[in-house]
Amino acid sequence: MEQADINIKPKKMGQIITTAEDLFQRFGFKRITIEEICSKAEVSKMTFYKYFQNKNELIKCIMDNWLGHIVKGLEDVSKMDITFTEKIRILLRLKEETNAKISKEFILEYMNPDNDMRIYFREFYDRAISIFIEFIKTAQFRGEVRKDIKPEFLIAMLNKMIEMAKDEPLVQLYPRAADFSLEINNFFYCGILPLETLDNRNDEKK
Amino acid sequence: MEQADINIKPKKMGQIITTAEDLFQRFGFKRITIEEICSKAEVSKMTFYKYFQNKNELIKCIMDNWLGHIVKGLEDVSKMDITFTEKIRILLRLKEETNAKISKEFILEYMNPDNDMRIYFREFYDRAISIFIEFIKTAQFRGEVRKDIKPEFLIAMLNKMIEMAKDEPLVQLYPRAADFSLEINNFFYCGILPLETLDNRNDEKK
DNA sequence: ATATTTTATACGAATAGTGTATGATTTATA
DNA sequence: TATAAATCATACACTATTCGTATAAAATAT
Numbered sequence: 001m002e003q004a005d006i007n008i009k010p011k012k013m014g015q016i017i018t019t020a021e022d023l024f025q026r027f028g029f030k031r032i033t034i035e036e037i038c039s040k041a042e043v044s045k046m047t048f049y050k051y052f053q054n055k056n057e058l059i060k061c062i063m064d065n066w067l068g069h070i071v072k073g074l075e076d077v078s079k080m081d082i083t084f085t086e087k088i089r090i091l092l093r094l095k096e097e098t099n100a101k102i103s104k105e106f107i108l109e110y111m112n113p114d115n116d117m118r119i120y121f122r123e124f125y126d127r128a129i130s131i132f133i134e135f136i137k138t139a140q141f142r143g144e145v146r147k148d149i150k151p152e153f154l155i156a157m158l159n160k161m162i163e164m165a166k167d168e169p170l171v172q173l174y175p176r177a178a179d180f181s182l183e184i185n186n187f188f189y190c191g192i193l194p195l196e197t198l199d200n201r202n203d204e205k206k
Numbered sequence: 207m208e209q210a211d212i213n214i215k216p217k218k219m220g221q222i223i224t225t226a227e228d229l230f231q232r233f234g235f236k237r238i239t240i241e242e243i244c245s246k247a248e249v250s251k252m253t254f255y256k257y258f259q260n261k262n263e264l265i266k267c268i269m270d271n272w273l274g275h276i277v278k279g280l281e282d283v284s285k286m287d288i289t290f291t292e293k294i295r296i297l298l299r300l301k302e303e304t305n306a307k308i309s310k311e312f313i314l315e316y317m318n319p320d321n322d323m324r325i326y327f328r329e330f331y332d333r334a335i336s337i338f339i340e341f342i343k344t345a346q347f348r349g350e351v352r353k354d355i356k357p358e359f360l361i362a363m364l365n366k367m368i369e370m371a372k373d374e375p376l377v378q379l380y381p382r383a384a385d386f387s388l389e390i391n392n393f394f395y396c397g398i399l400p401l402e403t404l405d406n407r408n409d410e411k412k
Numbered sequence: 413a414t415a416t417t418t419t420a421t422a423c424g425a426a427t428a429g430t431g432t433a434t435g436a437t438t439t440a441t442a
Numbered sequence: 443t444a445t446a447a448a449t450c451a452t453a454c455a456c457t458a459t460t461c462g463t464a465t466a467a468a469a470t471a472t
Binding site (some may be wrong): 012043044045046047050177 | 413418419
């Protein structure tokens with residue numbers, strides 16, 4: 001999927017991005033130095049500066065990749081000819097993935113007032129959210145989601161559900177993790193489906 | 207358990223240790239600055255230097271705590287009047303905990319040749335291992351473990367088992383996570399029990 | 413063979429982190 | 443309330459780290 005895009009890029013550039021992405025996600029942007037990225041990516045510093053002006057440009061590049069990934073993911077889901085239940089399941093996974101990226105560490109740095117990247121972070125966050133909202137609006141237009149629900153509310157709901165999925169004692173109630181995620185999924189599905197389609201729901205499930 | 211020791215220490219000192227412990231485990235020693243510890247622990251830098259000469263002394267203090275925790279844990283287990291199956295279960299958890307502490311990040315810094323703390327790290331690692339080995343030797347003396355097994359082999363086995371427990375597709379084979387950990391536990395148990403006690407094993411289980 | 417890419421090393425400049433001094437403020441204790 | 447002890451914010455000189463660039467050698471591709 002994203003593979004194709006990466007392959008067009010020079011090999012070393014790809015190594016830098018992949019390594020940096022991993023390090024940034026684990027330790028946050030601030031803690032990682034260019035030199036650490038280079039040595040882990042097995043690339044010399046000179047090569048780094050050949051492809052990126054500085055660390056911030058690399059960060060922007062990576063965050064743009066993230067956005068692209070979300071956009072593409074949602075576009076693909078939109079096009080897919082599957083039940084909306086399935087779509088929600090994929091959406092959930094995508095949101096969870098995004099959350100992992102915009103994690104504590106990210107938020108922390110984003111909050112820091114004396115960070116040059118602050119404006120860019122805010123922009124990224126807003127765009128990510130608005131992409132999700134756009135997706136939901138489309139679904140509302142198609143009649144897959146009740147029209148009187150605020151998309152922003154759904155986003156908040158998604159986040160809460162992802163939190164729930166991390167609540168160990170809760171998950172333990174289910175014989176296997178998959179059962180729990182199905183439960184969450186179904187709850188979501190039943191709660192947002194337009195009223196007029198309530199009758200066909202059971203048929204659709206089969 | 208360890209609670210008591212902490213309470214004797216001045217309050218702020220405790221805050222420093224707790225915060226630093228958390229940060230070190232998540233990001234490694236090198237990445238964390240004294241100032242970050244202070245601000246997260248809500249302690250001024252002056253207070254930090256009141257209790258610790260420098261970052262290395264804090265690290266030593268924390269690593270000593272870890273050792274103490276292992277020693278106490280194993281001593282407690284030794285004293286407990288429970289089946290050896292149970293003991294192994296607790297031992298496994300303790301080893302897992304220790305592994306989390308001496309994680310990738312730790313090893314990485316420990317490997318770094320130009321690190322002043324290198325000798326201390328090596329020493330810590332050796333002592334931790336030898337404490338486990340001592341525990342196993344005691345168990346062998348008591349006849350709880352087959353005498354012809356090398357303790358070092360058991361340590362290696364424990365590590366492998368902890369790795370296995372993180373192998374998702376494998377864990378998925380079991381209806382619930384607990385079942386898998388029981389399986390591992392029983393396998394270990396059956397494999398190391400002295401031959402002469404093989405007959406009573408089933409009775410002991412009940 | 414030749415052009416391109418990548419590399420190691422070294423370097424000054426900029427930045428960030430350390431550890432200490434000072435005096436004000438808070439908190440505990442009598 | 444008075445007094446001692448802890449904690450604090452701020453500023454500071456000093457050190458270590460990181461940045462970004464210049465150079466020329468080595469590796470790789472064509």
